[in-house]
Amino acid sequence: MGLLFEEIDSQPxxxxxxxxxxxxxxxxxxxxxxxxKLGDEFLMSSMFVDAEVALSDLGLAxxxxxxxxxxxxxxxxxxxxxxxxxHDAVGELLVVEALDxxxxxxQQEKVPLGEVLNKDSRCRYVNGSFFELAVADDQGFxxxxxxRQFDAILLDIDHSPxxxxxxxxxxxxxxxxxxxMARQLREGGVFALWSNEPPDDDFMAVMHExxxxxxxxxxxxxxPFQNGESSNTVYVGRKPG
Numbered sequence: 001m002g003l004l005f006e007e008i009d010s011q012p013x014x015x016x017x018x019x020x021x022x023x024x025x026x027x028x029x030x031x032x033x034x035x036x037k038l039g040d041e042f043l044m045s046s047m048f049v050d051a052e053v054a055l056s057d058l059g060l061a062x063x064x065x066x067x068x069x070x071x072x073x074x075x076x077x078x079x080x081x082x083x084x085x086x087h088d089a090v091g092e093l094l095v096v097e098a099l100d101x102x103x104x105x106x107q108q109e110k111v112p113l114g115e116v117l118n119k120d121s122r123c124r125y126v127n128g129s130f131f132e133l134a135v136a137d138d139q140g141f142x143x144x145x146x147x148r149q150f151d152a153i154l155l156d157i158d159h160s161p162x163x164x165x166x167x168x169x170x171x172x173x174x175x176x177x178x179x180x181m182a183r184q185l186r187e188g189g190v191f192a193l194w195s196n197e198p199p200d201d202d203f204m205a206v207m208h209e210x211x212x213x214x215x216x217x218x219x220x221x222x223x224p225f226q227n228g229e230s231s232n233t234v235y236v237g238r239k240p241g
Contacts, residue, residue: 007021013099018037036077048221048230055080056072056087058234060152070093070150074156075125085123135172154194155193218231
């Protein structure tokens, strides 16, 4: 293991080996880059977090009120959660993460944002499958308050509605499942979703079946590996009422 690369942790999970790595790329400056991999597949890099931050910013900008109760689906490296906590209107944040290893990385502060999230009393980790809890009839996202409703649900787990990490996740991206999830939103509450792909007309049509005020925001950022611009998509929709 050289000075420019370190595998911080690697653990088996229900969907494969998940690992946390730290590296430096001298040509890109003197900074640590954190990466999460599932097997040989890259899930996230701290180099590219603009759209993860935009997921919180765009989603919460569409919500009215103070003392907001917010769910983030997928912890990753913590950037979506951190961005949500920067909004003073957020009163409580539940971060739903299926992989206990990822939660442990933050609790043990093996990742830079672990300390930030741990110190904020508004933030709570929930170890569970977002997709199962989203459609559960009698439980919901908060194990302490079954059946409660939230002001915003922000989802960043799969690469896109078409490119899922686990085949079972694919059944979530339809009108029936989104309608079930929307029961956990108050009237006027917001659902927002990150995608690595350009806006998808078919998924937009599904969103229109369940939500109003639908927008697909293209978030662009500089990609040094391509020496050019890359982009992700953030979908935002509002529960009628």
